[in-house]
Amino acid sequence: MDPVTNPFSPGAGAPPPELVGRQDTLERAQVLLSRVIQGRAAKSILMTGLRGVGKTVLLNEIKRRAANSGYRVILIETPEQSGLLSHLTPQIRGLLLELDRIASASARVRRALGVLKSFASAVRVGYSGLELGLDLDAEPGVADSGDLENDLADLFVNVAEAAKDRRTGVAVLIDELQYISELELRSLTMAMHRLAQEQLPMVLVGAGLPTLPGLAGKARSYAERLFDFPSIGALTRAEADLAVEGPMKAARVQIEKAALSEIFRETRGYPYFLQEWAYQTWNRAERSPVTVAAVRAATSIVTARLDEGFFRVRFDRLTRAERRYLRAMADVSPEERTTGRVAEILGFKVTSMGPTRANLINKGMVYSPEHGRIDFTVPLFDEFMRRTMPSL
Numbered sequence: 001m002d003p004v005t006n007p008f009s010p011g012a013g014a015p016p017p018e019l020v021g022r023q024d025t026l027e028r029a030q031v032l033l034s035r036v037i038q039g040r041a042a043k044s045i046l047m048t049g050l051r052g053v054g055k056t057v058l059l060n061e062i063k064r065r066a067a068n069s070g071y072r073v074i075l076i077e078t079p080e081q082s083g084l085l086s087h088l089t090p091q092i093r094g095l096l097l098e099l100d101r102i103a104s105a106s107a108r109v110r111r112a113l114g115v116l117k118s119f120a121s122a123v124r125v126g127y128s129g130l131e132l133g134l135d136l137d138a139e140p141g142v143a144d145s146g147d148l149e150n151d152l153a154d155l156f157v158n159v160a161e162a163a164k165d166r167r168t169g170v171a172v173l174i175d176e177l178q179y180i181s182e183l184e185l186r187s188l189t190m191a192m193h194r195l196a197q198e199q200l201p202m203v204l205v206g207a208g209l210p211t212l213p214g215l216a217g218k219a220r221s222y223a224e225r226l227f228d229f230p231s232i233g234a235l236t237r238a239e240a241d242l243a244v245e246g247p248m249k250a251a252r253v254q255i256e257k258a259a260l261s262e263i264f265r266e267t268r269g270y271p272y273f274l275q276e277w278a279y280q281t282w283n284r285a286e287r288s289p290v291t292v293a294a295v296r297a298a299t300s301i302v303t304a305r306l307d308e309g310f311f312r313v314r315f316d317r318l319t320r321a322e323r324r325y326l327r328a329m330a331d332v333s334p335e336e337r338t339t340g341r342v343a344e345i346l347g348f349k350v351t352s353m354g355p356t357r358a359n360l361i362n363k364g365m366v367y368s369p370e371h372g373r374i375d376f377t378v379p380l381f382d383e384f385m386r387r388t389m390p391s392l
Contacts, residue, residue, distance in 0.1 A: 001285050007247035008279035016275050020246070021239035022058055025230045029062045029205060033069045037169040037201050043225075044192055044204040046177065048212045049232035051378045052272035055207035058232065059173050062205050066171035071203075072098065072163060077175040080364070084180045084188075088172075089120055092159060099166050112162035114139035119155045122146045149187045156191040160200035169201030177208035178215060178364060186219040192226050207232075209377050211367045234269035234379070243271065244278045253282075254289035262295040266302075270379045272310075276302050303387075311384040317363060325356050326365065327389045329374060330382035339374050346392070 035042040047055050066073050074091045078084055093116060100109045118138040143154035163170045195202050216223040241260045248255050267273035280298035328345040329337060343350045360366045367377050376382060
């Protein structure tokens with residue numbers, strides 16, 4: 001069928017034409033936004049899930065809803081091995097300058113800009129552009145102690161007070177939250193605690209790998225009282241069918257049930273893969289209804305694209321020892337995938353494999369769903385490892 005009319009947008013981060021199976025999380029976010037901007041208490045949200053489940057898509061939808069609810073929005077994707085503050089600080093600067101332009105000069109907004117200036121100097125975020133356009137002095141004695149936990153809380157409180165003065169709120173959205181340091185996560189948690197105590201209009205919505213709840217709990221024991229941790233998983237069969245069939249029906253194209261079954265079998269219901277398979281299946285189909293033959297024709301194309309891009313970019317960052325560890329994991333079924341079994345396949349003691357396993361966790365490639373267990377953070381990566389490394 002005509003590729004030009006294909007309703008499925010390919011590529012990482014492209015929004016699906018049909019956002020299904022995520023209404024509970026979106027409704028929870030809407031309640032958070034509605035309550036906090038009214039000065040009422042609510043837990044911020046830290047979404048967790050594997051790669052390819054659509055956490056980034058959800059963050060972008062929450063960004064849209066926050067803007068429609070009267071919030072100013074900061075959206076950050078935390079790069080691996082890069083501090084949060086160097087990305088957060090300039091965005092706060094831009095937000096405050098925007099608030100300062102809304103109407104006549106506001107003492108609270110100008111104070112917040114002075115606090116930001118103090119904060120940037122104290123924590124040495126290295127953002128030289130921070131000085132540009134700020135024709136005011138730093139605010140002495142506020143957010144300038146050099147203690148990030150206290151200083152970030154002071155900064156957030158002043159930013160939230162400035163937003164409240166302008167009858168708006170601030171939504172801080174952070175993707176790949178598992179990559180920030182323990183100190184930064186501890187400081188974020190403390191800042192949200194202060195904001196909740198003072199009922200100021202600022203919320204945090206984050207997304208990260210399944211390790212995130214454990215990291216948050218380690219950072220602050222009271223994290224569970226401040227955050228909800230909705231788990232974002234694969235879609236059910238019914239949800240997956242709707243995600244593929246809905247856009248096709250809207251384009252007046254039918255798809256056979258057997259073709260839907262084949263797509264679900266190949267993708268296991270993960271939204272990123274559903275989108276890729278649906279896109280290529282549409283391009284391979286000659287007419288409506290779309291058949292299972294079109295899905296099978298698409299599979300070799302999708303697999304090659306994933307191997308060359310989605311999987312390969314992660315594989316290329318690994319050391320030889322890390323690749324061997326993942327290849328050994330691929331030889332074990334998910335139900336039996338323990339650190340002991342992987343070490344046994346590699347011919348080492350579990351303890352000697354600790355550094356390799358820790359490096360893979362830090363790189364966001366594996367996680368431990370429970371003590372002694374290990375699993376991939378990237379769905380279908382076991383199949384890729386068997387294809388790209390036929391043997392250890």
